[in-house]
Amino acid sequence: MSAVAEATSVYLQEFRELGRDEPAWLSQRREAGIQAFEAVGFPHRRMEAWRNLKPGALTQQHFRAADAVGAVPMALAPTAALVPDAWRLVFVDGHLSAGHAVLDDLPEGLTVRPLRDAVVQDGAMPEAHLGRHAVLDNHPFAGLNSAFWADGALIDVAPGTVVDRPVVLVFLSSESAAHRASYPRVLVRAGEHAEIRIIQMHAGPDALPYLVCPVTEIIAEANSSVRLNHIQEEGAAAFHLGLVHAELARDARLHVHGLSDGGKLARTDIFVNLAGEGADARLDGLYLVGDGQYADYHTWVRHQAGHCSSQQLFKGVLSGKAESVFDGLIHVHKGAQKTDSRQQNRNLLLSPRALAHSNPRLEIYADDVKCAHGSTVGELDREALFYLRSRGIGENDARGLLTFAFANEMLQLIGVEALRDHVGQRLAAFMPGDATVKELL
């Protein structure tokens, strides 16, 4: 089979074959999406922002968009029900699984709707925002998403509405998604003074290859607060390539907490535009990368107005022949005086064959700013290991304890207890030894 990467038109062809009956504005945006993808095709080494990613098998076959909702795989039923006290939409293979939705008693001022319905029912809002923020040039998979998305969620929080329960969006792949693609799309707007937490979860079965390209756009209006827990635990053979894009108005606050713990090849780009004075963004991420996996976080934090602050803390744990990338941009515009921006990336290598790339990028065009960054790649501390072992703790358990200690800081930043416990279990499964994480937390 010839490399599909060069013959990108299989996706264009697929696009042309889909006859969709949609509002004109939406058709235009889909068209822009496929054109953006066609312009660059799949990433290759000559694309600076994609040079570490080896798409490999991704380009060797055509992942056709899944065209129907699949069944929730049995093993993932608990994942679909994660965080019990919440409003919820569950999607399987990119399509709404209506029976799993929990949207009773939504408070006044909160709209949560499948995106497919929303583009009809809430016409003005999606027309004003959907695809208007995420930049497609840099991200071929965002282009594919714009062209192909079948469903997703619209979350609209009216000004002054403080939502006291999280909204959980679960995107699962099923066994019928083998060699198929899904393109989850999320649009969030928080009105002035509004507050909301969203949990976006991606998971799928282990044994089969599939492609997931999610795009989330967040518009945080003045003095609003948006928290997003973004969890990637796809199956072991999956490709997950997506982005989160947030626009922050004056005094808006954003906290994104990412977990990347799955997939054969996973990359999430987080774009944040601090567009209004006093906005604050906090990006946290933990990536657990096992043998043969590739995980990648790219952050693009752009200070466009003065007196904004941003903090980034990303930690990676790599075992076997794992590879990871953290690439973090802090861009400070000329007029963004009094910017306070920090970025930390720390990597723990549990194996000599693991490879962690850490690439902080600072582009600073204002003169009165504070920008600090740091990055480390290291192994477990030998003296600490010896100290634990000298007390009778076995070598594997000692390695596990120290791995836990390294990652624990990220768990404590998750902000939702049920989710923290879930991630704790994932961490326990990943780390050496059999320390009981329940007691550690």
Place this chain on the structure above:
Amino acid sequence: MAMLEIRNLHAAVEGEEILKGINLTMNPGEVHAIMGPNGSGKSTLAKVLAGHEGYQVTAGQVIYEGRDLLELAPEERAREGLFLGFQYPVEIPGVANTYFLKAAVNAIRKHRGESEMDAMAFLKLIRERMKLVKMDEALFKRPVNEGFSGGEKKRNEIFQMAVLEPKLAILDETDSGLDIDALRTVSEGVNALRSPARSFLLITHYQRLLNYIQPDFVHVLVKGQIVKSGGKELAQELEQSGYALFEENAA
């Protein structure tokens, strides 16, 4: 049977020989003190006995309760009753003292074929032993040694020893950097744990410790060798003459 027999022990670090033929025999219940100038190899001896992988034994033997100690991994030595009080205890951010010590206690119990200690019994044991070393309960909830003062770290070492109840305790300069109150507390802790079945190897730089803990034997370690052994009066002698005399002899 001797508790510990060190025979002609040679050890190197990064290719450089530090221990050059140590001989030492300790019986159950005995307290031995090892004194010596900085850099003479005291900590090297302690770490070799505890199984630190950074030190290579190039010759000699160590027999612990009739078994070859050097064959055992560090955790196996600990489970068999050996304890090292570190000269510089390690900080482990992110792991609470509680969890750490419980894991240690249960690893040792498992090795002995005993069941895991339940939470209530563990807490009771902890409270009791904390009193022994006058340790602040708040410290116990904190991450292992993180942000502890020098004195608090040393107290924590003695506290761990009191909980783990070793047969052979090697205390590497546990007295260094302690003010007199802390030194008294630490010494009282050690004295309370003295028993006919338990031996101590006290490594110290200062004779002062031996005013509080009476050793049965004193050894002088210079340049990787024991150059003189004697009773507790040897410590007084050292206090007056210093190590200079021995260093000349060893050279």
